[in-house]
Amino acid sequence: MKTKTDYFTKFITFCVLSLFLITNMILFTSCDNGNSPNDNTNEEQNNNAPTDYCKICDGVQDKDHQHDYCDTCDDIQTDPNHTCPPATDICDICEGTQTDASHYFHVETIGGEGSAYKVAYPNWNDYRSTFTGEVDPLKMMQDFQDNYENYINSLEFSDKFKAYCTDKGYQTPADIDFKTFDEYTSGLSTETTSYKNNFDYLIGSTTDDYNKSINDICKPIFEDITQNIIATSDNPALDKDSLWVCYRAFKLEDYKKAYKDFENSSGYNTFGKDYYDTEKQQIIDGWNWIYSTDSNYGATSPFNIYISENGTEKLNPEAIQHINSMLTKAASRMNVNVNDLQNMINFSFVMDSLDAVHDYTSIGQSSSITQHNCNTYPTNEMLDIIDNTEITK
Numbered sequence: 001m002k003t004k005t006d007y008f009t010k011f012i013t014f015c016v017l018s019l020f021l022i023t024n025m026i027l028f029t030s031c032d033n034g035n036s037p038n039d040n041t042n043e044e045q046n047n048n049a050p051t052d053y054c055k056i057c058d059g060v061q062d063k064d065h066q067h068d069y070c071d072t073c074d075d076i077q078t079d080p081n082h083t084c085p086p087a088t089d090i091c092d093i094c095e096g097t098q099t100d101a102s103h104y105f106h107v108e109t110i111g112g113e114g115s116a117y118k119v120a121y122p123n124w125n126d127y128r129s130t131f132t133g134e135v136d137p138l139k140m141m142q143d144f145q146d147n148y149e150n151y152i153n154s155l156e157f158s159d160k161f162k163a164y165c166t167d168k169g170y171q172t173p174a175d176i177d178f179k180t181f182d183e184y185t186s187g188l189s190t191e192t193t194s195y196k197n198n199f200d201y202l203i204g205s206t207t208d209d210y211n212k213s214i215n216d217i218c219k220p221i222f223e224d225i226t227q228n229i230i231a232t233s234d235n236p237a238l239d240k241d242s243l244w245v246c247y248r249a250f251k252l253e254d255y256k257k258a259y260k261d262f263e264n265s266s267g268y269n270t271f272g273k274d275y276y277d278t279e280k281q282q283i284i285d286g287w288n289w290i291y292s293t294d295s296n297y298g299a300t301s302p303f304n305i306y307i308s309e310n311g312t313e314k315l316n317p318e319a320i321q322h323i324n325s326m327l328t329k330a331a332s333r334m335n336v337n338v339n340d341l342q343n344m345i346n347f348s349f350v351m352d353s354l355d356a357v358h359d360y361t362s363i364g365q366s367s368s369i370t371q372h373n374c375n376t377y378p379t380n381e382m383l384d385i386i387d388n389t390e391i392t393k
Contacts, residue, residue: 111253112315155347176212177213179202201213203351219381228330232329246319248283249305249315280313288301
């Protein structure tokens, strides 16, 4: 007589055999598109088997799957209808990632890596490339001004500096008056100004009645910087003159970078190159005079104002350290941060950049742009401010 145990044993045996047969069927019929480590069958070697393994997806997919790897995004996307993130424009000149058309506005360092001194300027060729037809001069001027306004607003000043200016009754870069480039109107202080005047109203002058230009805002602070450098110096006249020459050299580097391609020796670019070469020689002569016996300062030049590197003359990074040393002492005496004074110098350099933009866009461009040319216009007056500051020590 068969017992329940016999039936149970047969049932278990049946299940085991069935499982074994099913397992073997799976092993012999499945395939990996030739990407599996077990390429044993002719079917697999001929790559004719249904595909269920995808190296790109790094996982098992059914034969109808679509890849979800995106080369553009360099990432795994789970939605086949995904939208790639917007492409960015990596700009080596700008030292950063730019995401819009304003990449034509560059901010570069003066005096080598690690310098706190910068020049900001629009690159005309990059700007022009964003247009398919003629450039509207009104729009160009407004675009450039918007870029400068953003740059000026990016300059950081400490609360101590703001308190210092408030106590002295000084305006700061935050008080600058940006006008609108619109149809022609006369008068410097009107709400709108003619693009024919270029950036004259923005550069301004310390001798007119308009008091919200860059020159006007810089003047009293540069006087204080010079006075405090003098007050903390063992050789006031020498340091005043060396400040003057170094600042002039910085200004020239600012102009050089902003005057796009002026080192070419053809056409309108000759103006910029001739100006640069003449100005640089005068800076070298001035520096050499300070440390000559004729100056009666009795000092030896600590460095050459320009050095040669790979066959090219450039501003000596030691000039940066020289200015920083004087500014650090002055900042301590004024109870502000040295970065505040460095950024005031950067703020003043905007005038030289605007000077270069004026020269470049008014000398060699189309008639629709030369309309804003003028015979006389304001320039950076800080050299006169430094030179005319009295030595009271």
